[in-house]
Amino acid sequence: MIAGMLAAAAAGNAVTKADFRAALPDVRLGLLNAQFDLAETDVPVVVIIAGDDRVGANGLVNRLNEWLDSRYLDTEVFTGDTDADRARPSAWRLWRALPPRGRMALWVGGLMRVVRATVAGEVTEADMQRWATHLRRTQRMWLADGALVLKFFVHTPADVQKKRLKKARKKGADAWRYDERDWTLAGDLDDAIPMIERALRETSVPGAPWTIIEGTDERYRDLSVAQSILAAVTARLAAPSGTQPGVPDAPYVDPDQAASVLAHVDLDRSVDKATYRRRLSAAQGELHRLADEARRRDVATILAFEGWDAGGKGGAIRRITQALEAGDYRVHAVAAPTAQERAHHYLWRFWRDVPRDGRIAIYDRTWYGRVLVERVEGFAAPAEWQRAYDEILDFEEQLTEHGAVLAKFWLHISADEQLARFRAREDTAYKRHKITEEDYRNREKWDDYVTAVDQMVVRTSTATAPWHIISGNDKRNARLEVLDAVVEGLTRALA
């Protein structure tokens, strides 16, 4: 399973009618109180809604207008350029709509128009980049001035949108909501996704990231956005004046986490021994050939492994290195930082070990520790791990821009399988050192890790540096999935 940012967010989130009804009174009262309290502060709040699901984003905006007190809310829909807009720099309309301190504004649209124009070639890449640069700087300015900026992108998979359209056309009831635009949009959506993800990445700034909201279920869509707004405003109202607390940017996740990225991995996949041997040998042979070519063509390869304890990282890595020339690769086992490493920025040790062109670096645990163990264990403050998503994306962008192939793996197993493996390790003399009390303690934080992994995958899956979520309960299956992904990544890069 390869996850892009948007695909990862589309995990099947849904809220039942009963849960929705139960949650609603608190949310609505909370929002009204928050607006009321906000008026006493010097904090302007900008809530930005965009989405590849036009009708869904509209529905969300209508709902928020219903739940918030519209006397204290300025809704601005940036549909098309007016004559007055075109006659001025593009940020003019944003500044005009900027709410005064103590008020909230709801902004709709904008982003997708730029994406579509870029995909259609009406806007050059350079212009798109300039637009994003100014937008980043503008947001930073507003944040530094004390503003709270909350951004939600409603993503609904193309097939879901098409189904809705067909139904509306057939039944006629909701047909008025849709028009020709929606047919075109849904049809082109899959092609536009890389550019959407890039636009989301390039218009994110620390303190104001995009939260991707799955739009398939309306109740989930509306409730999760409302709860996120409420949490962010509440946190800001509680913070001492003049400080910017970390934005609570985890989207609403339902209590049993049925809709996380990990919940959708089919852990039943398995491979029999004979098939395994055959496919392993073929994949390793192919990998050897590709690594050889990558060396000759000066293409570096970086393989980043994360996963549950006892998830099978080591075994998967060994199946890769078996296929490589000893001089071509290095495996970096990343443990707690040394004193020298602690005296530097957390990315320093990973920069230090960046492989040179033509070489392969394999990381057994990675820079993602910042948003996994350091987040969950509290080693990094919220503001620190929250800004790390952008810092990591920039790090990886520099690697891939330089020409490196980068693939990231999360080795997923079930909690039961992990327990079984821990027990088995204790029974095996040469594996006993791998298991400690701490490993058992970590299991108590399983749910926290599920949330952290979910957000990590959603925030850092890109077209050039995708996350591969590996089905690992069957070790043979896990190893083949990893090998196949490496072979595929190299094949694409060398094509």
Added chain:
Amino acid sequence: MIAGMLAAAAAGNAVTKADFRAALPDVRLGLLNAQFDLAETDVPVVVIIAGDDRVGANGLVNRLNEWLDSRYLDTEVFTGDTDADRARPSAWRLWRALPPRGRMALWVGGLMRVVRATVAGEVTEADMQRWATHLRRTQRMWLADGALVLKFFVHTPADVQKKRLKKARKKGADAWRYDERDWTLAGDLDDAIPMIERALRETSVPGAPWTIIEGTDERYRDLSVAQSILAAVTARLAAPSGTQPGVPDAPYVDPDQAASVLAHVDLDRSVDKATYRRRLSAAQGELHRLADEARRRDVATILAFEGWDAGGKGGAIRRITQALEAGDYRVHAVAAPTAQERAHHYLWRFWRDVPRDGRIAIYDRTWYGRVLVERVEGFAAPAEWQRAYDEILDFEEQLTEHGAVLAKFWLHISADEQLARFRAREDTAYKRHKITEEDYRNREKWDDYVTAVDQMVVRTSTATAPWHIISGNDKRNARLEVLDAVVEGLTRALA
């Protein structure tokens, strides 16, 4: 006098031998103590030296190595790409050289190589922009992590460099310091200046601006950089842990401010009445024609006026509007912000009044109030006005990218002339309302304003939005200088 960033910094700064000797013991002891105290903190310090004056930058680095304790200083010269460098993303060498917390590193080079390669067409604009983007993000990351980043750019005018080279060649004594590179550099310098200024602008981030150091006088060069480093490290050591105090980014200015931008304005320029009438009429006619063409071609014009009280802004503005059609322009008199304006970001009201294509906006006082009156009077905190330089540059960049013509004027007069004008106003019935007690009080802060104007001009003069420093003791001269500059700016834009 049109000022670019670098030209503005080359104001003729010099330190006498006696002043140098007197200042040195304190600076050297201060630097050694600062290094010592630094070792107890978790702050890494990166001092970056670059310059269009290769020999001068080298001399500065040698001097700093002499004055600092080299046991606690890591000097890294980024001369050329090594094989190992080229095989990795360009930031790799920076990360490798990053000092651990508590240590100071001195970095040399880098920037000018990119500038030269871009000017020579060996690096595309897009690649240059990507390089700058990553550099900005990297600095932000380090700053957020607690680093202190100090950047100095040594600028020595081309003619001074050429004189030095000739002298060295003739006398032979210093000849070994120079080589063919320096001849080429000095020869091409003037052509490269717009790209240098752009690179400086695009690699500045709030909290780590470039300080431009005039390299003509070695004693000034070395002493001002040493004092700036000392001031910044001292401020940082005194700040509560975990906070980032504003960087004291004003370069060293000698007490009598003989070398400020303003000190070099020839205030004796005057124009007789007959010449004035003739030239005024000609310039106004030309302006009328150009304004007409700008309207037809949808080019907006923005004229920003700052200057001393009673400096003649109003009179100069009237000589412009006399030449314009009433429907084409608006004059915005910028006073203390209203309640509504105070409820917004300080740039909001200026964005609100951005003229549409083809129109002319004239600002009598401007957004530069943030770094002038708000700085001097303490209405804005140091961190606020310090980040304003970059915010203003971004605002103006959006205007000029959109196609607007932007010219900025400082109407300069002497303190004596101002006093005479205040007195004259008191004697004229219809001008008496223009003069208050406050105007007299403001005169006490004359020197603070000189410093603020100096830094404003150095930090915000760009090729597309230059500062014009107007010699205003003679009103006729001032009005003609302004009109000529507007005519010239429009002529260039419409060519």
